[in-house]
Amino acid sequence: MNWIVQYLWLIPVLPLVAAGIIAVNKQPQRKLAATLAIGAMAAGSLLSLCAFYATLGHGEGVYREVYSFNWLQFGGTDNWLQLGWVLDPLTAIMLVMVTFVGMLIFIFSVGYMAHDPNFMRFFCFLALFASGMLGVVIANNLFLFFVSWEIVGLTSYLLIGFWYHKPSAAAAAKKAFITTRIGDLGLLLGMVWLYAQTGTLNFYDHGHGCMETTALTAMAAHVTIGGLAVSTMVGLLIFLGAVGKSGQVPLHVWLPDAMEGPTPVSALIHAATMVAAGVFLVARVYPLMSQSPLFGAGLYLDSTPMLQVITWVGAITAIFAASIAVAQNDIKRILAYSTVSQLGYMMMGIGVGGVAVGMFHLITHAFFKALLFLGSGSVIHGCHEEQDVRKMGGLKKYMPVTFAVYAIGMLALSGFPLFFSGFWSKDEILHHASNWSVSHVPFYLGCTGALFTAFYMTRQVALVFFGSYRGQDEASSHGHTDHAHAHSAHDHTPHESPAVMTVPLMILAVFAILLGVIGTPAWPWFDSYLTGEAAKFDLGKLTEHGTLSLMVTSAIIVFTGLGLGWLLYGNRLRKTAGEKDVLEAAQPAVFKLLQNKYYIDELYELTVIRLNAFAARLCDFLDRWIFGGVVLAVSYLFLGLAWLYRLMDEYLVNLGFDAGCDSLRESGSGLSKLHSGRVQTYLRVIGVALVLLIIFLIWGHKA
Amino acid sequence: MSPLQGCLLFSALLFATGFAGAVTRRHAILVLVGIELMLNAANLNLIAFWRFGPHPEALTGFIFVLFSMALAAAEAAVGLALVIAIYRHKRTSNLDEVKELKG
Numbered sequence: 001m002n003w004i005v006q007y008l009w010l011i012p013v014l015p016l017v018a019a020g021i022i023a024v025n026k027q028p029q030r031k032l033a034a035t036l037a038i039g040a041m042a043a044g045s046l047l048s049l050c051a052f053y054a055t056l057g058h059g060e061g062v063y064r065e066v067y068s069f070n071w072l073q074f075g076g077t078d079n080w081l082q083l084g085w086v087l088d089p090l091t092a093i094m095l096v097m098v099t100f101v102g103m104l105i106f107i108f109s110v111g112y113m114a115h116d117p118n119f120m121r122f123f124c125f126l127a128l129f130a131s132g133m134l135g136v137v138i139a140n141n142l143f144l145f146f147v148s149w150e151i152v153g154l155t156s157y158l159l160i161g162f163w164y165h166k167p168s169a170a171a172a173a174k175k176a177f178i179t180t181r182i183g184d185l186g187l188l189l190g191m192v193w194l195y196a197q198t199g200t201l202n203f204y205d206h207g208h209g210c211m212e213t214t215a216l217t218a219m220a221a222h223v224t225i226g227g228l229a230v231s232t233m234v235g236l237l238i239f240l241g242a243v244g245k246s247g248q249v250p251l252h253v254w255l256p257d258a259m260e261g262p263t264p265v266s267a268l269i270h271a272a273t274m275v276a277a278g279v280f281l282v283a284r285v286y287p288l289m290s291q292s293p294l295f296g297a298g299l300y301l302d303s304t305p306m307l308q309v310i311t312w313v314g315a316i317t318a319i320f321a322a323s324i325a326v327a328q329n330d331i332k333r334i335l336a337y338s339t340v341s342q343l344g345y346m347m348m349g350i351g352v353g354g355v356a357v358g359m360f361h362l363i364t365h366a367f368f369k370a371l372l373f374l375g376s377g378s379v380i381h382g383c384h385e386e387q388d389v390r391k392m393g394g395l396k397k398y399m400p401v402t403f404a405v406y407a408i409g410m411l412a413l414s415g416f417p418l419f420f421s422g423f424w425s426k427d428e429i430l431h432h433a434s435n436w437s438v439s440h441v442p443f444y445l446g447c448t449g450a451l452f453t454a455f456y457m458t459r460q461v462a463l464v465f466f467g468s469y470r471g472q473d474e475a476s477s478h479g480h481t482d483h484a485h486a487h488s489a490h491d492h493t494p495h496e497s498p499a500v501m502t503v504p505l506m507i508l509a510v511f512a513i514l515l516g517v518i519g520t521p522a523w524p525w526f527d528s529y530l531t532g533e534a535a536k537f538d539l540g541k542l543t544e545h546g547t548l549s550l551m552v553t554s555a556i557i558v559f560t561g562l563g564l565g566w567l568l569y570g571n572r573l574r575k576t577a578g579e580k581d582v583l584e585a586a587q588p589a590v591f592k593l594l595q596n597k598y599y600i601d602e603l604y605e606l607t608v609i610r611l612n613a614f615a616a617r618l619c620d621f622l623d624r625w626i627f628g629g630v631v632l633a634v635s636y637l638f639l640g641l642a643w644l645y646r647l648m649d650e651y652l653v654n655l656g657f658d659a660g661c662d663s664l665r666e667s668g669s670g671l672s673k674l675h676s677g678r679v680q681t682y683l684r685v686i687g688v689a690l691v692l693l694i695i696f697l698i699w700g701h702k703a
Numbered sequence: 704m705s706p707l708q709g710c711l712l713f714s715a716l717l718f719a720t721g722f723a724g725a726v727t728r729r730h731a732i733l734v735l736v737g738i739e740l741m742l743n744a745a746n747l748n749l750i751a752f753w754r755f756g757p758h759p760e761a762l763t764g765f766i767f768v769l770f771s772m773a774l775a776a777a778e779a780a781v782g783l784a785l786v787i788a789i790y791r792h793k794r795t796s797n798l799d800e801v802k803e804l805k806g
Contacts, residue, residue: 543729609725676802677802677804678799679798680726680734683725683726684726687726
């Protein structure tokens with residue numbers, strides 16, 4: 001066993017220790033907090049690179065080593081619940097991504113949160129989050145996975161509600177927590193069912209794990225309600241957890257609201273890592289998802305019932321969220337819907353093309369979306385906490401560095417051909433979608449989504465960076481006097497962010513471009529890394545199987561989106577902040593529908609939440625009048641009894657006792673009078689007694 | 704009246720005087736004096752019963768009284784010492800005021 005496998009636990013434990021140390025420290029030690037958190041991530045990155053190196057260079061078969069230990073005994077003597085971790089390419093690549101992106105975002109946060117009084121708390125939560133996320137990544141056990149997954153959920157809640165004095169942030173935190181909880185319930189049920197079926201929760205355990213052939217065959221052979229195989233049902237429940245966490249339709253509603261948290265949080269948790277954890281989960285249990293009852297064990301197919309569900313959910317999410325993003329005005333909300341949409345692409349990628357396709361997009365997306373979020377953080381920071389794109393504009397002039405890296409991120413997200421990573425990863429997904437044996441609809445949905453993506457990103461960049469700055473009139477009319485920002489003393493023109501914020505941006509930008517190289521059709525290194533084959537460089541692959549035509553198609557789509565966006569927004573730059581949107585002027589009804597996110601929130605308000613409120617009221621009624629009444633009656637009964645006892649105590653026991661005590665005391669005081677201490681009195685008594693005695697004796701003698 | 708009766712009568716008078724003194728006086732030394740009187744009344748009885756008893760030649764009563772007087776002397780010394788100690792401590796020799804062992 002490689003040494004790194006044994007020490008893999010260090011990677012999540014380091015940030016955990018950092019979080020603990022920060023938590024017990026007193027408020028003002030900012031430097032220590034930042035150093036600890038970033039140091040833990042840096043050390044984690046190094047270890048992750050070691051782990052990554054260990055997984056390289058295994059030409060045949062997938063490199064996979066597991067380390068498990070007994071944790072909890074229950075039932076019989078052999079019934080151990082094990083915990084453990086696994087090192088395989090999937091883990092390694094995620095570890096590198098999470099630690100590296102996490103470290104950059106931590107560094108960025110130092111600048112972004114510099115003026116926040118709760119700096120320490122922020123880094124404590126961030127480090128805790130990193131620990132949970134890395135735990136998710138290395139877990140070789142659905143139970144350990146679930147625990148880490150819930151830590152991640154908790155820190156997400158804490159960080160969305162970081163500015164909890166804002167009611168919207170508090171509400172968003174609750175919404176995120178509760179919505180993901182619905183998915184997590186599915187995951188928990190799936191986990192329990194899985195354990196009941198296979199008797200193990202280890203993913204891989206030298207042939208005994210639940211993701212290995214024996215267990216999968218047994219599950220696939222078992223038919224349950226609705227004529228579905230157990231493997232399908234368990235997969236569906238586990239997928240529900242992924243739907244909640246990764247913001248897939250219909251549980252996507254929490255993710256845009258989660259943007260109430262500080263921007264580094266949005267970048268780290270709600271763009272790069274945590275929301276991708278759902279996709280990672282699906283990738284981790286892919287053998288289960290691709291298990292078909294019809295074709296026997298070990299035969300992975302791209303069209304099992306589960307994979308169809310995943311593909312459809314992903315495709316619908318991709319187009320759905322992308323269309324909403326078109327009509328949003330909050331810079332972070334646009335990115336949030338874009339994230340939802342991209343997560344849909346990842347799901348679809350896993351559904352149609354397998355783990356490598358989805359994971360490739362996950363990794364590239366993590367980099368360029370973290371870049372975009374941090375860029376938007378830089379913009380917000382520079383514009384004095386303004387988030388409305390209508391009130392920005394012309395920032396190209398004020399923030400050149402931010403503009404440059406943002407443009408790179410935007411082009412990568414839009415899938416600008418050849419030079420940007422997003423193009424290759426998205427193309428891979430679309431390529432597999434076009435070859436999908438079940439239906440071509442997801443492919444068309446994906447293409448439309450890509451068009452929307454290019455369009456809304458152009459719109460955003462045009463509104464934010466081009467034209468003239470529109471925040472000035474707004475700022476001067478409101479006069480921001482209560483603004484606690486350090487720069488409020490200056491004039492209100494935007495300013496470039498400090499180096500501690502721009503350098504991580506530049507590093508991310510470099511990766512946003514370069515990462516595409518590892519997964520081009522000509523050199524599918526990423527794919528072969530995950531599947532354990534040797535990568536071959538072959539330019540000819542570019543032209544095979546319609547790859548080239550697809551690349552051209554997707555390039556045309558991207559250019560159409562970019563051109564359309566530029567035509568509508570870049571050419572006709574808005575002059576004032578209050579001006580109507582171009583689309584709104586042309587199609588008010590459609591725009592309103594999109595701006596209100598298809599009224600999904602309102603729909604939930606009317607159905608789920610109303611039902612919930614009704615149930616709550618019912619429970620309240622039951623509690624108050626029925627159970628409460630019973631409790632009240634019992635309590636009154638006991639009150640009466642207690643009253644009776646008190647009477648008995650007071651009048652019988654207490655009084656009798658008191659009387660006994662009094663009589664004792666009186667007799668004592670009477671006796672004590674005899675002992676006056678006067679010796680002569682005693683003598684007198686003795687004398688009188690003597691005389692009496694003599695008289696008695698004499699008298700008695702005579703008688 | 705035989706000499707013995709006279710002696711006993713005198714001894715009874717002496718005892719009564721001593722007892723009355725011991726009971727009524729408040730001064731500690733006078734109480735001691737009363738006690739000595741009573742003791743001597745008893746001694747007188749012893750002497751009288753020996754002198755007018757069946758064996759006056761045996762000197763038993765005489766020896767007894769001699770011992771008794773020696774004891775009385777010692778007792779008086781202890782008694783006086785106590786009185787002085789009490790006086791030093793309480794600044795009084797009035798027995799009515801000396802009624803507690805404590806202090």
